[in-house]
């Protein structure tokens with residue numbers, strides 16, 4: 334009884350003879366595996382939001398406070 338390669342539909346040979354069973358070749362095996370992985374990763378993979386933009390939580394000295402009158406050339410010269 335021969336099975337067919339799930340990837341390319343060609344006879345995959347027999348178990349024990351073909352080390353890539355039930356695929357016909359290593360290539361088809363990887364191909365199918367890749368397809369499988371791709372679908373899975375696409376579902377699980379979501380864009381992670383950057384969690385590093387929250388200045389102003391420290392209660393120390395104001396490093397860059399909005400101080401009108403003390404800014405030497407605030408974008409006017411450049």
Ligand SMILES: [Zn+2]
Nearest residue numbers: 338341357361
């Ligand atoms: Zn194949």
